[in-house]
Amino acid sequence: MIKPHWKEKAIRLTLLAAASTSILIVALIFIFLGKEAVPFAEDPGLSNLASADWVPVSFQEEQFGLLPLITGSLLVTLMATIFTVPVGIGAAIYLAEIATPKERAILKPIIELLAGIPSVVLGFFGLIVLAPIVKAVFGLPTGLNAMTGSLLLALMAIPTVVSISEDAIQSVPEAYKSASLALGATRLQTLFRVTVPAAMSGIIAAVMLAMGRIVGETMAVMMVTGNAAKVTLDPTDSVRTMTATIAAEMGEVPVGSVHYHALFCVGVVLLLVTFLLNMVAQRALRGYQN
C-alpha cells in the first residue's frame, strides 16, 4: 500500500469540510432562530403567544398572540391543498400514463416553467388579475382574501405535486400493470385500481412536500391575502399568514425589541411545522423507493 501524498490528503479534508457545511448550516439555522426567540420567553413570557390578538404596535398594550397567524396559515394551506391535490394528481396521471411521448416532451417543460416563475411575479399577477376576478365572482368588497391567496398557492404547489407523483406513478413496475391487463381489466381499471394505489406512498409524499412549500411561501401570499391579523376560518376574509407577518414587519422593528424577538418566535414555529411535514414526506418517499 502506497501512502497517499499529502496533497491528496489535503484535498480529501477540504471536500470533507465542504460536505460538513450542510450540517453546519442546518445547525446554525436552528441555533440562530432559537437564540433570537428565547429572549421573548424570558421577558414577556411564552404565555403571551397564546393570546388571541396580534397587535405588535400599540399605545396601550402590545399583544403577540400567534393564534390569528396560525389560523391564517392553516386556512390558506388547507384550502390550497384541497385545490391543488385533484388538479396536480390528475395532471400527473395524465402525464405518466395517458400522454403520448411527444405530448409529454412538451407538457413537462411547461409544468417546470410554472415552477420557475418567481413567487413575486405570481403575487403581482394575483394582485392585478386574480384578485379582481375573485372579487367579482364572490361579490366581495375586496379581492384580497384567503380565497385569492389559496388559489395562487395552489398554482404554485402544482409543479411539486405533479413531478413527484408522476415519478411515483412511473416507477410502478410494468409487471403489475401487465398482470392486471392480462386478468381482463381495462386500462382505466388498471390505472385506478392497480397503478395509482401502488404509487400511493409517493403521491402522499408529494402532497406533504407541496404542503411544506405552501406553508413556507411568503411573497405571493403577502401580496394577495389582505394581511388582516384576525382569527377566522372564513375563506372570504382577509388573513395574515406567519410568513407574511415576518416579511412585512421585520423591516420596521428595532433590533432586540420584544416585537423583534416575537417575530423570531413566529419563525421558529414555521421552521418546526415545515420540518415535520418534510420529515413525514421523506419517510413516505423512502417507503416507495424500497
Add this chain to the structure above:
Amino acid sequence: MSTRKAETKQPTETKATRRYFDEVVYWLLRAVMYFVVAIVGFIVLKIVWEGVPAISWSFLSEMPRKGGAEGGILPPIVGTLCLVTGTIIVSLPLGVGTAIYLNEYARQGPFTRLVRSAITTLAGVPSIVFGLFGLGLFVYFFGFGQSIIAGSLTLACMILPTIIVSSEEALKTVPQSLRDGSLALGATKWQTIWKNVLPYSIPGIMTGAILGIGRAAGETAPILLTVAASYYLTLPSSIFDQVMALPYHLYYLATQHPEAAKVQPLQYGTALVLLVIVLGFYMVAILIRNRFRKQCRW
C-alpha cells in the same frame, strides 16, 4: 363480481358503455392537464403582452426617478446581478465539493446519512426562514449589515441543496470503468476525479448551478431582510453595500408605492425583465441538459 355478471347478460352493450366511460375519464384528465397549461400560458403571455410596451433602452439603462414612478430600473438589475454572482461564487464550490465527497470519497455510513438528511432539511426550509437566519447570523452577528455579502451568503445557503443534488446526479452518471482505468494507470484518486470524472459531469453540474441561479435571482423573501433597499440610487462599489434588487423592486412598485395604480406599466415592465432573466436561466439549463443527453452514450 358485478361487472362480469353484467357482461354475460349483455356483453356488447356493457363493453361499449365501459369504453365510453373510459374515454370520458381520459378526457377529464386531459382537460385538467391542459387547464394547468392554459393558466401558465395565460400568466406568461399576459406579462409579456403588458410588459413589452414598457421596455425600452432607457428603461433598462436609467436610474429610477420620483421614487420609482418614472425612469428606469438600472439599479435593481445591477443589484440582482451582483447578488447572483456572489451567490454562485459561494455555493458552487461548496455544493460541488459536497457532491464529490459524497459520491467519490465517503463510505455510506452515519456521516453520509447525516449530511443527506441535512441537505433534505435545508431544501425544505421556507425562504423567509432563510431570511431570518441571514438577518441573525450575517447581518447582526457577523456585522455585515444589510449588504450584498449578507444577501449572497443567505441565498447561497438556500440554493446549496439544488446544486449538491444535481452535481451528485451528474457524477453518478460517469461510468465506474473510467475511474478504474485511470486508477489502474497509476493516477491518484484526485487526478482521476479531476481529469476523468469532473469533465464528463460538467454539463450536469452546470444545469444544477443555472437552476440555482434562476431561483436565487427570483427570490424576494430572504433578500427582503438581508440586502434590499426599496430606493437606493448609488450603484454598489463594494460587497458591503446595500443594493436594490429586481424582485423586491417589483414588490415595492406593486404594493408599497403610493401611486401603485399609476405605475402599472413600470410594474409590468419590471415583472417582464425579472421573468425573462429567471426563465432565461431555466431555458439554458434545459438546453444544456437535452444536448448532453443526446451527446453522451457510454
